[in-house]
Amino acid sequence: MTYVPAADRYDRMKYNRCGRSGLQLPAISLGLWHNFGGIDAYENGLAMVRRAFDLGITHFDLANNYGPPPGSAEETFSRMLATDLGNHRDELIVSNKAGYRMWPGPYGEWGSRKYVIASADQSLKRTGLEYFDIFYSHRFDPDTPLEETMMALDTLVRQGKALYVGISSYSADKTAEAATILKELGTPCLIHQPSYSMLNRWVEDELLGVLEEMGIGSIAFSPLAQGMLTDKYLSGIPDDSRAASDTGSLKRGMLTDDALAKIHGLNEIAQGRGQTLAQMALAWVLRDEHVTSVLIGASRVSQIEDSVGALERLDFTMEELAEIDKFATESEINLWARSSEND
Numbered sequence: 001m002t003y004v005p006a007a008d009r010y011d012r013m014k015y016n017r018c019g020r021s022g023l024q025l026p027a028i029s030l031g032l033w034h035n036f037g038g039i040d041a042y043e044n045g046l047a048m049v050r051r052a053f054d055l056g057i058t059h060f061d062l063a064n065n066y067g068p069p070p071g072s073a074e075e076t077f078s079r080m081l082a083t084d085l086g087n088h089r090d091e092l093i094v095s096n097k098a099g100y101r102m103w104p105g106p107y108g109e110w111g112s113r114k115y116v117i118a119s120a121d122q123s124l125k126r127t128g129l130e131y132f133d134i135f136y137s138h139r140f141d142p143d144t145p146l147e148e149t150m151m152a153l154d155t156l157v158r159q160g161k162a163l164y165v166g167i168s169s170y171s172a173d174k175t176a177e178a179a180t181i182l183k184e185l186g187t188p189c190l191i192h193q194p195s196y197s198m199l200n201r202w203v204e205d206e207l208l209g210v211l212e213e214m215g216i217g218s219i220a221f222s223p224l225a226q227g228m229l230t231d232k233y234l235s236g237i238p239d240d241s242r243a244a245s246d247t248g249s250l251k252r253g254m255l256t257d258d259a260l261a262k263i264h265g266l267n268e269i270a271q272g273r274g275q276t277l278a279q280m281a282l283a284w285v286l287r288d289e290h291v292t293s294v295l296i297g298a299s300r301v302s303q304i305e306d307s308v309g310a311l312e313r314l315d316f317t318m319e320e321l322a323e324i325d326k327f328a329t330e331s332e333i334n335l336w337a338r339s340s341e342n343d
């Protein structure tokens, strides 16, 4: 049956300006890292994308390597565009990235001009799109001059293959350097995509300050700490969870006693606010005015509905924030969550 999007899809979503740009992003965006690969049930993914769009989620995030197998999430999204969303292309913000291993040999990963441009071309083919709205350097490459990677992003814009560019998981210092180079090239850095959640607060040290100073927006990935900041793991590891899956990036070992104690403490605060833990976790990341959007993942439609419910209560009292700070502190899992090597 032909998909007709909900007529009221723009009524409840909040749209935030991305840094000092003209672009607004939905406060909640959907990523296709897990559950949209070739191994996953297509109908479930389609139902999630439809529901997301019906709820006002206009931004869908991809990367060349999302799957498994790598590249297959782009192919999945291409099918959805062909049957459902393609007629609404101008209502969508589709992002993509290059940085992680995609093909063998020295040109199959990192940040060389050779790799970034070839990868973007492959991604356009796999998705069937003429351009990406945002194209990211997925990770900083210590062995390639930053100028080269940024010039490759600038080239993609000049070739009409990307409208805006961004960087992901770059440190505060490298972000400042990259944004300065991009500005000189005439292609401003629109957005930074870092990990950020109540269990992983590295961005607060310096990065958010750099983004403010340079007028760059941000979209926080894994704001639910891959599902840890939900009620899912409160009493064990369900069989149908990411932590139980062989292909998921959340490992059982990350659910340490320390992490679980924090999750239980935070869950009580969420209940006191009349929210699910997932809703409070998203509202908490969005409390910072430098955060343009939270980039969630989902394995079923009901999770997207629950997460969008966060918008009903975004405010926090000083007392609530202080109480949250007792549990939302640095812990050993942050050593993992800070790194983008898992992506």
Ligand SMILES: NC(=O)c1ccc[n+]([C@@H]2O[C@H](COP(=O)([O-])OP(=O)(O)OC[C@H]3O[C@@H](n4cnc5c(N)ncnc54)[C@H](OP(=O)(O)O)[C@@H]3O)[C@@H](O)[C@H]2O)c1
Residues within 6 Å of the ligand: 030, 031, 032, 033, 034, 061, 062, 138, 168, 169, 193, 220, 221, 222, 223, 224, 225, 226, 227, 228, 230, 231, 232, 240, 241, 242, 243, 278, 295, 296, 297, 298, 299, 300, 302, 303, 304, 306, 307, 340, 343
């Ligand atoms: N730039 C980068 O390097 C990078 C790295 C990682 C991710 N990302 C982006 O960020 C996106 C989101 O990452 P993520 O999937 O780790 O985000 P997340 O929102 O922290 O975790 C999503 C997972 O949490 C569980 N979940 C979600 N909503 C729930 C709810 N309301 N109640 C209970 N459980 C819920 C589901 O796990 P179950 O499967 O267990 O149900 C879901 O798959 C990715 O798709 C990708 O676009 C980018």
